[in-house]
Structures are given as structure tokens and as C-alpha cells.
Amino acid sequence: MDDQEAVFKEVFGDSSDSEGYEQQQSPRLEEHDEMHEDRPTPTTFDQNTNWEQIKEIRGLWLCRDFLSAGQQSSVLFSIENEGWFTEASHNQAMRFGNLPAWASEISDSIRELVLLNDPGLDPMNLGTYYGAEEECAFPSDLLWREPLFDQLIVNAYQPGEGICAHVDLMRFEDGIAIVSLESSCVMHFTKVGEAYCDAANGGKPHPPATKIPVYLTPGSLVLISGEARYSWKHEINRKPGIQIWEGQELNQRRRISVTLRKLCRVD
Numbered sequence: 120m121d122d123q124e125a126v127f128k129e130v131f132g133d134s135s136d137s138e139g140y141e142q143q144q145s146p147r148l149e150e151h152d153e154m155h156e157d158r159p160t161p162t163t164f165d166q167n168t169n170w171e172q173i174k175e176i177r178g179l180w181l182c183r184d185f186l187s188a189g190q191q192s193s194v195l196f197s198i199e200n201e202g203w204f205t206e207a208s209h210n211q212a213m214r215f216g217n218l219p220a221w222a223s224e225i226s227d228s229i230r231e232l233v234l235l236n237d238p239g240l241d242p243m244n245l246g247t248y249y250g251a252e253e254e255c256a257f258p259s260d261l262l263w264r265e266p267l268f269d270q271l272i273v274n275a276y277q278p279g280e281g282i283c284a285h286v287d288l289m290r291f292e293d294g295i296a297i298v299s300l301e302s303s304c305v306m307h308f309t310k311v312g313e314a315y316c317d318a319a320n321g322g323k324p325h326p327p328a329t330k331i332p333v334y335l336t337p338g339s340l341v342l343i344s345g346e347a348r349y350s351w352k353h354e355i356n357r358k359p360g361i362q363i364w365e366g367q368e369l370n371q372r373r374r375i376s377v378t379l380r381k382l383c384r385v386d
């Protein structure tokens with residue numbers, strides 16, 4: 120096991136073991152607890168309060184405390200070790216196919232966390248739970264595809280940098296996950312077709328587009344599927360005056376994001 124893998128297993132635990140979902144989120148923390156007198160409370164995922172459904176947009180879910188501070192450091196350490204961002208001009212890295220171990224661990228944790236909140240998605244519980252599919256953070260057909268994700272993009276944004284409004288390319292399947300690290304930001308969602316477009320309207324002003332702001336803190340996870348994926352654009356505009364949350368302009372630092380998607384099959 121190399122250093123990076125060891126650190127990752129230390130923080131996330133070994134996802135190949137057969138412990139229950141709740142234990143898998145922080146098994147190593149619990150081991151440490153046994154060794155120390157002044158034990159911190161283990162961080163387990165709360166079954167009901169962890170996920171936030173963005174009510175204006177079907178298929179948009181947020182888990183603010185997806186990665187603990189230690190897990191965030193571990194992921195950042197792994198990303199740093201990849202050596203992708205050693206030069207200031209490098210701000211994006213992509214991987215297709217097998218994900219690096221640390222990204223696979225994130226992918227496994229996403230599946231576990233969705234299941235934890237929606238036990239009815241687990242085939243083991245078929246017929247026992249009857250939850251509405253729209254109450255699930257990820258639809259079951261996406262949750263059980265293999266692999267869950269096979270494409271990774273890591274973006275590094277300096278203060279002031281963001282990403283223009285877009286719908287992710289159709290070459291990717293439904294079901295996208297974004298993990299935020301280092302700096303908080305506001306991601307804005309705009310309905311497709313509602314965005315301001317001068318030329319298409321003969322220069323006449325459009326009514327202002329409905330923009331739904333979503334506050335992404337470090338360690339948070341966003342899941343985007345269905346309407347949120349196909350009928351809404353997302354953007355991060357970090358120009359002055361735009362990154363406002365609860366009336367306050369956010370203090371910007373470098374932001375790293377990890378985006379996981381699945382390529383469409385070409386038969």
C-alpha cells in the first residue's frame with residue numbers, strides 16, 4: 120500500500136470490508152476512539168438531516184457535510200500528490216475509465232450515503248420500504264449502474280475565476296456529483312431557455328431569468344440528476360458582487376472541485 124492509499128484508508132476506512140453503511144463512513148475514527156481517553160464524537164451520517172433537497176429544482180440535492188475536515192485534507196493531499204496543479208497555468212485535470220483510488224473512495228461514499236438516507240434503494244430491502252423516487256438523492260437506476268462514475272474532472276479556480284452557465288455535455292449520462300473543497304462559493308442555476316439572450320430577442324430586454332443560488336461549502340456534495348441535469352444550467356460567477364450569500368460577499372480563496380460523471384455507452 121503506498122502512502123497516499125494508506126492515508127486515504129486511514130480517513131475513509133476500507134470500503135472493501137463488509138461493515139454496515141453507517142460504520143463504513145468512519146470506521147477508523149471509531150478505532151481511534153478506543154485508543155484515546157479524550158475521544159471525539161465519531162462523525163456518522165445523520166439519516167434524516169444530511170441531505171437537503173433544493174425544492175425549486177427537481178433532481179438537485181446537497182449534502183453539506185459530506186467530507187469531514189480530515190477527509191477534505193486527505194482528498195486535497197491526494198490531489199496534490201497527483202501533481203496536476205504544480206504550475207499556476209494548470210487548472211484542470213481529467214481522467215477517464217478507472218478512477219484514482221481516492222476518487223473511487225468518494226464514489227463509494229456517495230453510493231453509501233444515498234443508501235443510508237434511502238434504505239428502500241437497497242435491493243436487500245426490496246419490498247420493505249416504500250419511498251417516493253423523487254425523495255431519493257439519486258434515482259435507483261443511476262445508483263446501481265457499474266461503475267457509478269468513470270470520468271473525473273478536478274478543477275482549480277483562483278479567486279475571481281468560475282465557470283460559465285452550461286448544461287453538461289450529452290456525452291455524459293444522467294447523474295453528476297460535485298464535491299467542493301477549499302473555498303465556499305455560490306453556484307447559480309438558471310432554467311434552460313430562460314437565460315438572457317439579446318440577439319434572439321431582437322435586442323429587446325428579457326425578463327430577468329430565475330436564478331437559484333446554492334451555497335457550496337468546502338466538503339459539500341451536490342448531486343444533479345433528471346430535470347436539474349437536463350433542464351437547468353449551472354454556473355459559478357466569481358466576479359465581484361456576484362458571490363453573495365445571506366447578504367454577505369463571500370471571501371474568495373482558491374477553490375478545488377471534483378466532478379464525477381459517467382460517459383454514455385457507444386454501441
Ligand SMILES: O=C(O)CCC(=O)C(=O)O
Nearest residue numbers: 272274282287297376378
Ligand atoms: O467546479 C464546479 O463546481 C463545477 C464544474 C462543472 O460544472 C463542470 O465541470 O461541468
Ligand SMILES: [Fe+2]
Nearest residue numbers: 285286287353
Ligand atoms: Fe457542469
